């Protein structure tokens with residue numbers, strides 16, 4: 314059995330907002346999840362769902378209202394484990410007047426030792442495909458995409474066992490997204506664990522072994538991508554004509570979603586047994602059956 318390398322138990326975070334009249338806003342509401350070693354874990358959620366809050370809690374930049382979490386077997390309050398993890402913040406703040414090379418040398422030195430970090434810096438800048446011409450330029454002259462690459466390089470400086478990435482593809486053009494995707498894939502090949510947040514489904518879909526979908530501070534779905542996909546074909550759509558939603562509903566023995574569409578009445582049910590109930594109701598309401606077909610409830614809909 315594989316050991317979870319990240320364990321989150323009932324993590325809750327309230328922010329205090331307002332100046333004169335303070336009130337609390339719950340950003341994270343009893344989140345529990347586990348991530349196994351060697352996985353690329355996708356933490357998916359719309360803006361404001363609580364992804365960044367979760368990462369900041371795990372990185373000990375903010376403190377939980379309640380709940381606990383462990384990384385590499387250490388409680389998150391034990392920051393000694395930070396030497397073995399890497400972190401790319403959502404809006405990284407860099408030292409504007411350092412060059413890319415100086416900044417990475419500096420990050421390397423933070424992790425100790427007096428050795429020359431030059432070779433490591435060059436290896437990382439090459440790995441994140443930062444144009445060689447920019448290595449000796451000040452970060453304040455960098456575009457968002459270039460800074461994102463420097464941020465990624467920074468997160469790998471200590472050869473971490475787990476990398477936490479907050480929206481790693483943000484600010485990148487399609488070519489850049491592709492490169493970063495390949496980079497993250499190569500981290501898995503090296504046996505590293507990646508915990509990445511994104512509000513973009515396609516970024517998660519192509520990369521991740523397992524995912525959790527966060528909604529309003531709670532995990533709405535969690536599991537392998539395969540499990541989530543298996544839910545995709547669970548619904549069946551019946552199209553009917555010659556009747557209206559009210560008369561159909563009046564005769565329906567089950568509860569079903571009924572909507573009016575240009576092609577007729579659309580009734581969505583969960584399985585084939587429920588289709589029989591719809592057809593029976595349709596007969597009683599003097600309606601006509603137009604079609605019955607399974608609908609692919611895409612991951613996109615599940616996410617929304």
Ligand SMILES: Nc1ncnc2c1ncn2[C@@H]1O[C@H](COP(=O)(O)OP(=O)(O)O)[C@@H](O)[C@H]1O
Nearest residue numbers: 328330340358359360361362363364365366367
């Ligand atoms: N420092 C803060 N003070 C007050 N509210 C905050 C703070 N940071 C985040 N929030 C609120 O917490 C919720 C979750 O935010 P966040 O974790 O940034 O979500 P995500 O990264 O998924 O977009 C949002 O409603 C946001 O407005």
Ligand SMILES: [Mg+2]
Nearest residue numbers: 364365366403
């Ligand atoms: Mg965020």
